[in-house]
Amino acid sequence: xxGNKPRGSSFSRNFSAASNTISQIPGLKHGPNGTxxxxxxxxxxxxxxxxxxxxxxLVMVMEDPEAPHHMLLIxxxxxxxxxxxxxxxxxxPAKDPRxxxxxxxxxxxxxxxxxxxxxxxxxxxxxxxxxxxxxxxEQNSELQRDGKSEYCNDFDLRKPxxxxxxxxxxxxxxxxxxxxxxTTFHDRCSSFLSQTPRNDRNIxxxxxxxxxxxxxxxxxxxxxxxxxxxxxxxxxxxxRSSNAVAVITFPPSLVSPAFSKRLQHLxxxxxxxxxxxxxxxxxxxxxxxxxxxxxxLSVHKVARINTQVPTILEATTFSMKLRKRRSLIxxxxxxxxxxxxxxxxxxxxxxxxxxxxxxxxDF
Amino acid sequence: xxxxxxxxxxxxxLEGEHAPALTIKDSIQxxxxxxxxxxVLSQLSSFIVAQKSQSQGIVxxxxxxxxxxYEELFKSKGNDVASSNKWIRVLDCxxxxxxxxxxxxxxxxxxxxxxxxxxxxxxxxxxxxxxKLLLAIxxxxxxxxxxGKGRFVVAIDSVSEMLRHTSISSVAGLLSNLRSHDxxxxxxxxxxxxxxxxxxxxxxxxxxxxxxxxxxxxxxxNGQRGNSVKLPFLExxxxxxxxxxxxxxxxxxxxxxxxxxxxxxxxxxxxxISSEAEMIxxxxxxxxxxxxxxxxKERNDRAKVVLPFEHQGNGKTIxxxxxRKSLNEDKPEMQYTxxxxxxxxxxxxxxxxxxxxxxxxxxxxxxEDPDDDLDI
Numbered sequence: 001x002x003g004n005k006p007r008g009s010s011f012s013r014n015f016s017a018a019s020n021t022i023s024q025i026p027g028l029k030h031g032p033n034g035t036x037x038x039x040x041x042x043x044x045x046x047x048x049x050x051x052x053x054x055x056x057x058l059v060m061v062m063e064d065p066e067a068p069h070h071m072l073l074i075x076x077x078x079x080x081x082x083x084x085x086x087x088x089x090x091x092x093p094a095k096d097p098r099x100x101x102x103x104x105x106x107x108x109x110x111x112x113x114x115x116x117x118x119x120x121x122x123x124x125x126x127x128x129x130x131x132x133x134x135x136x137x138e139q140n141s142e143l144q145r146d147g148k149s150e151y152c153n154d155f156d157l158r159k160p161x162x163x164x165x166x167x168x169x170x171x172x173x174x175x176x177x178x179x180x181x182x183t184t185f186h187d188r189c190s191s192f193l194s195q196t197p198r199n200d201r202n203i204x205x206x207x208x209x210x211x212x213x214x215x216x217x218x219x220x221x222x223x224x225x226x227x228x229x230x231x232x233x234x235x236x237x238x239x240r241s242s243n244a245v246a247v248i249t250f251p252p253s254l255v256s257p258a259f260s261k262r263l264q265h266l267x268x269x270x271x272x273x274x275x276x277x278x279x280x281x282x283x284x285x286x287x288x289x290x291x292x293x294x295x296x297l298s299v300h301k302v303a304r305i306n307t308q309v310p311t312i313l314e315a316t317t318f319s320m321k322l323r324k325r326r327s328l329i330x331x332x333x334x335x336x337x338x339x340x341x342x343x344x345x346x347x348x349x350x351x352x353x354x355x356x357x358x359x360x361x362d363f
Numbered sequence: 364x365x366x367x368x369x370x371x372x373x374x375x376x377l378e379g380e381h382a383p384a385l386t387i388k389d390s391i392q393x394x395x396x397x398x399x400x401x402x403v404l405s406q407l408s409s410f411i412v413a414q415k416s417q418s419q420g421i422v423x424x425x426x427x428x429x430x431x432x433y434e435e436l437f438k439s440k441g442n443d444v445a446s447s448n449k450w451i452r453v454l455d456c457x458x459x460x461x462x463x464x465x466x467x468x469x470x471x472x473x474x475x476x477x478x479x480x481x482x483x484x485x486x487x488x489x490x491x492x493x494x495k496l497l498l499a500i501x502x503x504x505x506x507x508x509x510x511g512k513g514r515f516v517v518a519i520d521s522v523s524e525m526l527r528h529t530s531i532s533s534v535a536g537l538l539s540n541l542r543s544h545d546x547x548x549x550x551x552x553x554x555x556x557x558x559x560x561x562x563x564x565x566x567x568x569x570x571x572x573x574x575x576x577x578x579x580x581x582x583x584x585n586g587q588r589g590n591s592v593k594l595p596f597l598e599x600x601x602x603x604x605x606x607x608x609x610x611x612x613x614x615x616x617x618x619x620x621x622x623x624x625x626x627x628x629x630x631x632x633x634x635x636i637s638s639e640a641e642m643i644x645x646x647x648x649x650x651x652x653x654x655x656x657x658x659x660k661e662r663n664d665r666a667k668v669v670l671p672f673e674h675q676g677n678g679k680t681i682x683x684x685x686x687r688k689s690l691n692e693d694k695p696e697m698q699y700t701x702x703x704x705x706x707x708x709x710x711x712x713x714x715x716x717x718x719x720x721x722x723x724x725x726x727x728x729x730x731e732d733p734d735d736d737l738d739i
């Protein structure tokens with residue numbers, strides 16, 4: 001079947017009248033298998049993950065030491081939370097984490113989004129010459145642009161977030177640098193998460209936790225890997241029983257491989273960012289749109305709660321681009337047309353690393 | 364390129380951004396890191412004296428070489444030492460890093476040795492306490508540039524020496540606090556990469572925005588060390604080498620550059636790479652897909668294709684596409700009829716079960732006629 005299926009299973013949940021209020025809470029929407037989503041702040045990422053970040057899940061972002069792209073993800077995540085008035089907890093190894101709040105992007109005004117809508121409309125002209133077309137429902141129901149409360153905003157990275165989004169908001173900022181161990185931080189997280197517990201009553205709001213660079217060398221606890229692992233484990237279990245999402249970034253190059261693997265397994269959704277070399281002629285030949293790219297984003301795992309069926313993505317690596325230098329978009333990587341005469345680009349791209357000079361004993 | 368790095372350091376940090384940080388790395392095969400350090404230091408000092416840079420002064424934290432050495436260095440480069448009071452301060456952590464000398468002098472064990480002191484140097488005796496060191500550096504900096512908008516450069520003679528006394532996490536904390544300090548314009552440090560663990564080196568590379576590593580021009584062919592290393596290689600490596608630069612740009616891309624250098628009487632000289640050096644192609648091999656998007660022209664062409672068995676209806680004779688020509692006139696009609704087939708999605712007020720057939724080779728049900736597809 002071409003296109004997105006409107007439903008993932010044969011059964012659809014019976015939504016009672018009381019729980020219809022959920023759809024009125026901005027920033028939350030129903031997902032498959034009784035889960036709920038909240039937005040990551042990046043519309044393309046929401047689409048790739050099938051709706052957004054699942055409530056109750058742990059999202060890990062693997063950083064690249066050479067590029068600050070994980071900060072883009074964290075910024076959009078935090079801004080989206082502030083726009084939807086969701087309580088926010090932010091922790092970083094900087095001495096003054098409050099300063100980071102000044103760099104959060106502002107949602108784009110609607111007149112800039114017209115170019116997006118045009119792309120959506122062109123897809124509706126899909127012509128299918130068989131009878132199953134009648135099963136295609138609304139594929140683009142998420143793209144309602146009218147109405148003030150959107151599920152996911154497009155953020156303008158050049159404009160800082162306006163002040164009125166900060167006022168009256170619960171924003172906790174914690175510096176990880178001074179604490180010798182994680183116990184105080186753990187207590188803060190637990191008390192934060194106890195505000196948004198998951199129970200049978202109606203959900204009022206969802207919380208967001210953003211932890212930047214866990215395991216950065218400035219923190220004293222960075223070599224106590226067991227402590228960090230037990231912290232993450234207990235955070236994951238607390239989050240499961242609350243209506244919140246935690247996004248944690250960590251630098252895999254600075255921690256031991258075993259620890260990095262353990263963190264990757266602990267994550268419900270695992271994403272990694274990678275830097276790309278500048279003015280690399282090989283890459284420019286291999287990929288279209290290389291000039292606009294700032295980095296690569298790979299999705300390794302997508303959270304699947306209440307189900308055994310994994311998500312298999314069509315593509316796992318996406319290029320990060322800044323459209324008009326303002327908003328972050330993720331695109332599939334497209335291979336540039338291979339020049340038939342040279343015929344060598346395939347050979348050079350299939351080698352994982354190493355020199356393009358062939359040695360004497362190369363097959 | 365060395366000039367590029369010096370210019371990047373000279374331009375300093377933007378408002379609200381971390382200061383650019385340079386790591387200069389070397390190893391025993393090419394032990395010229397200190398010469399590169401001296402070169403960068405003298406370049407920056409000439410920029411500062413000529414008032415062309417963002418910063419107005421340098422705070423030099425000298426661990427491995429004393430302030431007298433640097434005085435000589437500046438003299439030899441032609442900088443006016445007398446006025447150096449205005450733009451440089453040296454934090455002397457080399458003469459008495461742990462305070463032992465002063466303790467011995469107090470207790471009278473050794474005679475009071477008067478070392479040649481300079482007006483720009485201040486003695487620091489407690490290198491194990493990095494919080495105090497940070498305070499000392501920032502105070503010296505404020506002394507130089509005042510309390511307002513002035514900025515200063517911090518140069519650390521050797522982070523390897525610092526790592527002898529304290530842990531990597533405190534050094535990393537110091538460096539990151541310096542980077543985020545409002546008045547620091549840029550900072551750079553020297554590191555000897557073969558005497559530290561990879562974790563420490565990775566941490567320092569994580570904190571820096573530019574890395575220069577000095578490497579030998581040629582490595583011994585067999586990789587053997589000791590007596591079997593050929594003398595010509597050694598000689599060549601002692602006269603010059605290559606620097607590899609990794610530059611983290613603001614937009615998140617990484618720039619890789621290389622240059623050669625040779626050691627001369629007056630110092631170090633950089634030249635662009637002469638030989639056809641092996642360019643190591645580090646291709647990322649992401650899983651690239653073929654271009655599935657259509658351009659405008661392709662879209663139009665696709666719209667013109669007549670598909671077989673499509674509901675062409677309306678009593679006309681069915682036109683089966685035989686691959687030879689494309690028809691234009693039926694396009695709008697076909698779109699209209701297929702649009703009618705889209706049913707509205709069931710209302711979400713009630714739960715329901717929808718059954719999708721799993722496989723095609725099941726026996727066809729009685730209610731489903733596979734010939735429904737065809738419009739005959």
